[in-house]
Structure formats: C-alpha cells, structure tokens
Amino acid sequence: xxTLIIVAHPELAxxxxxxxxxxxxxxxxxxxxxxxxxxxxxxxxxxxxxAERIIWQFPLYWYSAPAILKAWQDQVLTxxxxxxxxxxxGKELGIVVTTDTKASDYQSGAVEQFTLAELLRPYxxxxxxxxxxxxxxxxxxQFRYQTESQQQALxxxxxxxxxxxQPATFTxxxxxxxxxxxxxxxxxxxxxxxxxxxxxxxxxAKQDELEELRWTIEQMRGDD
Amino acid sequence: xxTLIIVAHPELAxxxxxxxxxxxxxxxxxxxxxxxxxxxxxxxxxxxxxAERIIWQFPLYWYSAPAILKAWQDQVLTxxxxxxxxxxxGKELGIVVTTDTKASDYQSGAVEQFTLAELLRPYxxxxxxxxxxxxxxxxxxQFRYQTESQQQALxxxxxxxxxxxQPATFTxxxxxxxxxxxxxxxxxxxxxxxxxxxxxxxxxAKQDELEELRWTIEQMRGDD
Numbered sequence: 160x161x162t163l164i165i166v167a168h169p170e171l172a173x174x175x176x177x178x179x180x181x182x183x184x185x186x187x188x189x190x191x192x193x194x195x196x197x198x199x200x201x202x203x204x205x206x207x208x209x210a211e212r213i214i215w216q217f218p219l220y221w222y223s224a225p226a227i228l229k230a231w232q233d234q235v236l237t238x239x240x241x242x243x244x245x246x247x248x249g250k251e252l253g254i255v256v257t258t259d260t261k262a263s264d265y266q267s268g269a270v271e272q273f274t275l276a277e278l279l280r281p282y283x284x285x286x287x288x289x290x291x292x293x294x295x296x297x298x299x300x301q302f303r304y305q306t307e308s309q310q311q312a313l314x315x316x317x318x319x320x321x322x323x324x325q326p327a328t329f330t331x332x333x334x335x336x337x338x339x340x341x342x343x344x345x346x347x348x349x350x351x352x353x354x355x356x357x358x359x360x361x362x363x364a365k366q367d368e369l370e371e372l373r374w375t376i377e378q379m380r381g382d383d
Numbered sequence: 384x385x386t387l388i389i390v391a392h393p394e395l396a397x398x399x400x401x402x403x404x405x406x407x408x409x410x411x412x413x414x415x416x417x418x419x420x421x422x423x424x425x426x427x428x429x430x431x432x433x434a435e436r437i438i439w440q441f442p443l444y445w446y447s448a449p450a451i452l453k454a455w456q457d458q459v460l461t462x463x464x465x466x467x468x469x470x471x472x473g474k475e476l477g478i479v480v481t482t483d484t485k486a487s488d489y490q491s492g493a494v495e496q497f498t499l500a501e502l503l504r505p506y507x508x509x510x511x512x513x514x515x516x517x518x519x520x521x522x523x524x525q526f527r528y529q530t531e532s533q534q535q536a537l538x539x540x541x542x543x544x545x546x547x548x549q550p551a552t553f554t555x556x557x558x559x560x561x562x563x564x565x566x567x568x569x570x571x572x573x574x575x576x577x578x579x580x581x582x583x584x585x586x587x588a589k590q591d592e593l594e595e596l597r598w599t600i601e602q603m604r605g606d607d
Contacts (some may be wrong), residue, residue, distance in 0.1 A: 169457075222505035223447060226454035232445050233393075272511050277504050280497050281446035287496050 162189040162321045163210035164255075167217040167228035176257050176302040180216070184335045185315045189321045191212075194227050203235040210248055213291070214321065215282065216255035222278045230286070248290030252277055253320065257299040294325045337362070385543045386413040387434035388479075391441040400481050400522035400526040407538045413438075413545045418451050432470055437515070438545065439506065440479035446502045456509075465513045472514030477544065478503055481523040518549045525577040528577070561586070 164184055168174055171193050182192045192206065207213065217224040240246040256275065264270040267279075275298055286293040297320045299313065315336070323331050340362070344355045389407055392401055395417050427447045431437060441448040464470040480499065488494040489502075499522055510517040521544045523537065539560070547555050559605065564586070568579045 221456050221460060222508040223453065226450050226457050228454045229445075229447065230450035236445060243570050256431060256551075271508060275503050277501065278508060280501050284446040284495060284502060286495075355492050372562050 160322050161210050162187075162212040162214060163206060164189050164191050164214040164216055164321070165228070165231070166191065166193045167215065167224050167231070168193070169225050169227055174218070176218075176299065177216075179302075179310065179314065180255070180317055184317055184321060187318045187322045194231055196227060196230065198231060198235070200235050200237070203231070204240050204246060207235075207250075210250060212251040212253065212294075212321070213247070214253045214255055217257075219256050219258045219260075219275075219278075222273075223281065236285075236289070245290060250291055250323070251294055252282070252286045252289075252291040253294035253325065254296040255299070255317070255320070256296060257302060257313055259301060262298070262300045331367070352376045384436055384546050385434050386411075386436040386438060387416050387430060388413050388438040388440055388533060388545070389452070389455070390415065390417045391439065391448050391455070392417070393449050393451055398442070400442075400523065401440075403526075403534065403538065404541055408545060411542045411546045418452065418455055420451060420460070422455060424459050424461070427455070428464050428470060431459070431474075434474060435466060436475040436477065436518075436545070437471070438477045438479055441481075443480050443482045443499075443502075446497075447505065457497070460509075460513070464492070469514060474515055475518055475549070476506070476510045476515040477518035477549065478506055478520040479523070479541070479544070482521060486524045518544075530575075557590070559599045 162261055166177060168177055169303050171177055181191055185290065190206075190210070215224065215228060217228055220226075223229075236247075242316070256279070258275075260271060267273070275296060279296055283293050285291075297317065302313070305313065319327055319335055323335055327335075337359075340355065340359055344352060344359065347355050390401060392398055395401055405415055414430075414434070420585075430533065431521075437450060439448065442451055444450075447453075459472075480503070484495065489497065489499050491497070495595075499520060503520055509515050521541065526534070526537075542563075543551055543556055543559055547559055561583075564579065564583055568576060568583065571579050
C-alpha cells in the first residue's frame with residue numbers, strides 16, 4: 160500500500176500530536192508530506208498519481224481544514240487533472256483529523272450540533288466527484304488528555320489506518336500486530352528479545368483461547 | 384439593517400456574476416467588501432462588530448469557499464474575539480453561494496450526492512458556536528444560463544436577502560417592492576415617470592385582487 164499523507168498544519172513543528180503521528184507513519188513507511196504555502200502544482204499531481212491511498216491530515220479549524228489545505232486543493236485539484244484526466248479515480252481518500260473537543264460534543268443537541276461525518280461532507284463530496292473511494296475518517300479527540308497507554312493504542316490504530324484495507328476486520332488487525340511483533344523480535348537482541356518472545360507466546364496462547372471461544376459461539380448459534 | 388458583504392472571489396474583476404450582484408448591493412446601501420489576501424485582523428474585527436447582518440459571498444470551489452475566505456476566518460475569527468468577547472453574538476450570518484451546477488444535482492442519488500445545506504454545515508456550525516443567527520442560504524445556480532428577466536428577478540431577491548428580515552414573508556417582500564417603486568418614481572422624470580406610475584397603479588389593482596382572494600380563502604377555511 161503506497162500511502163501519501165498530506166499534513167496540513169500551519170504550526171507543524173510545535174504540534175506534539177503531529178510529531179507523535181509522524182513516528183507512526185515512518186514505522187509503516189508511509190510518505191509524510193507536510194504542506195507549505197509554496198508548492199508546485201505539477202509535482203503535487205505526480206505525487207498524487209503515484210499514491211494508492213491519500214490521507215489529508217489536519218487539526219480542525221472552524222469545522223474544516225486550515226486554509227493551507229484549501230489553497231492546495233483549489234490549485235492542485237484542477238478540473239483537467241481530476242475530471243478530464245481522472246487523475247485520482249480508483250484511489251482511496253482518508254481524513255485524519257485532530258480536535259480539542261471531546262467526541263460526544265459532535266452530535267445533534269450537544270455543543271457542536273453536528274457529527275464530524277456531517278462536517279466533513281465537503282471532502283466526501285470531492286471524493287465522490289473525483290472517483291476516490293471514501294474511507295471512514297480517523298478522528299483524534301483531545302490527544303493531550305490521553306494517557307500514555309491510550310496514546311500507544313492510538314498509534315497502532317493510526318498505523319493500521321494507513322496500511323490495512325479499510326474498514327479493517329478484527330482478524331486483519333490481529334494479523335498486522337503479529338507481523339509487527341515478529342519484526343521487532345528479529346531486530347531485538349539480548350534481554351529485550353527474550354521479553355518480546357514471551358509476549359509473542361502469551362499472545363499465541365490468547366489467540367488459541369479466542370479461537371476456541373469463537374468456535375463455541377458459532378456452535379451455540381448453530382443450535383438455535 | 385447594516386449589512387456587511389464579504390466577497391471571497393480570487394478573480395473578482397472578471398466575474399460577471401459578482402459585478403452584477405455588486406450593483407444590487409449598492410442600490411440597497413449594503414457594505415461591499417472584497418477580500419484580498421492582505422488584511423488587518425483588528426480592522427476586520429471592527430467592521431464585523433459594526434455589522435448587524437454578515438454575508439459571506441463566494442463561488443463554490445470543491446464544495447466550500449475559496450481558500451481566501453478560510454485564511455480570513457482562521458486569522459480574524461480568533462477564540463478571543465468570537466468566544467471570550469462574543470464579538471459576533473446576536474448578529475446574523477448568511478451565505479450567498481454561486482455554482483455552475485444545476486440545483487437538482489445537489490441531492491442524494493444525483494451527481495453531487497449532497498444538498499448545499501449539508502455542504503455548508505461547517506459554516507452553520509461556526510454560526511452556532513459564535514452565537515450568530517444562521518440565515519437560509521442564498522444559492523445562485525448557473526447564473527450565466529439565466530435569461531435577462533430571470534437575472535432581474537434574482538437581483539431583486541438578492542437585494543431583499545440583504546435587507547429584509549429572513550426568512551421574509553410574502554407581505555414583507557411586497558412592501559419592499561412598493562417602497563423601491565416609490566423611490567424610482569420620485570427620482571424619475573417625463574415619460575419614464577408616467578410609465579412607472581402606471582406600473583404602480585397596476586400593482587395596486589393586483590394587490591386588491593390578492594387581498595380579496597386571501598379573504599375568500601380564509602372564509603372558506605372558516606367554514607370547514
């Protein structure tokens with residue numbers, strides 16, 4: 160999966176969230192492309208053509224992306240490129256959006272009144288027009304209030320969002336995790352290697368339990 | 384009604400639609416403010432404070448305003464101004480949007496899949512957060528394919544959108560039209576004045592018919 164992440168953040172260097180996500184993107188070899196106000200339209204179009212999955216990643220400013228992304232869209236996504244040449248058709252488009260608001264605020268009757276899916280409609284409409292396959296959005300609420308283990312879980316979910324077929328099944332996620340662990344074991348040495356092998360064995364044991372449980376549930380369903 | 388029209392069009396001078404609307408705005412003494420990339424945040428906030436009705440007027444580029452408006456929003460609509468000082472609270476916000484697409488394309492199942500009301504949600508969410516009263520949007524579809532009389536009717540509807548309470552009742556629209564006509568008669572001379580007075584008499588006659596019709600309908604309803 161060739162994933163291109165277009166990061167639209169006016170103060171990227173000072174964003175802890177974006178620096179954190181960047182490490183995750185690098186580990187899965189996704190193409191991390193911070194947007195600046197100075198870009199070349201032809202170069203951007205070449206990058207887009209080479210990608211299979213395109214991610215627009217940004218903090219929510221007044222319920223949409225910062226102006227830097229809109230300027231890029233208005234100039235790079237020409238009618239010629241998008242409509243006549245069908246330069247984006249058949250690729251995937253995902254939105255990674257960070258907000259300082261808690262998730263439950265985005266619903267009718269709550270503070271923000273609308274869901275994020277509703278607020279992101281303009282991007283969905285663009286995907287629709289461009290022949291892009293629209294992925295479920297990856298929403299990060301209040302990153303700075305998350306515990307370290309929540310942030311680690313987020314990083315794994317983010318890496319899976321960048322690389323796995325979307326929406327990913329539970330089995331695909333498990334398989335992905337096992338692969339990552341194998342790679343870590345290969346690269347590790349000494350005591351760390353021993354620890355990681357132990358983790359792997361425990362996961363395998365749990366995996367067996369899980370398979371048995373699943374089988375039992377299927378049998379029970381079959382009896383109905 | 385102090386109406387401030389913020390016009391966000393990257394090529395304003397070459398837009399026939401915007402030049403046409405401008406004449407309408409001037410006739411009702413609305414404040415026509417074309418956006419440039421160079422603006423002063425404090426000055427913009429002073430203008431906003433002075434307005435009673437704020438209009439964001441733009442062509443739809445990729446299902447939202449051109450980047451020039453987003454840049455302005457991101458910089459002028461600071462948390463301090465909008466949330467702490469409540470600088471916009473109690474005012475009205477209306478969107479005047481032009482598109483090259485026909486109206487019926489904006490619905491589920493049609494080419495664009497979403498209604499314009501859905502696509503404009505980010506602005507509605509902003510209005511909600513800022514304490515702005517959200518007006519029904521004024522949508523102009525395919526201006527250049529309209530006949531001259533359609534364009535004239537549009538101009539009147541636009542002027543009413545800028546000045547009348549929204550949504551305006553039929554009676555308010557009629558009253559507005561009568562006032563405009565009176566003003567034209569006052570300013571006219573010679574044969575033109577005679578013609579305008581004739582129009583006024585015809586309208587008054589129609590008005591009497593209309594009142595009778597309305598009264599009859601009310602009576603019929605009362606009989607049920």
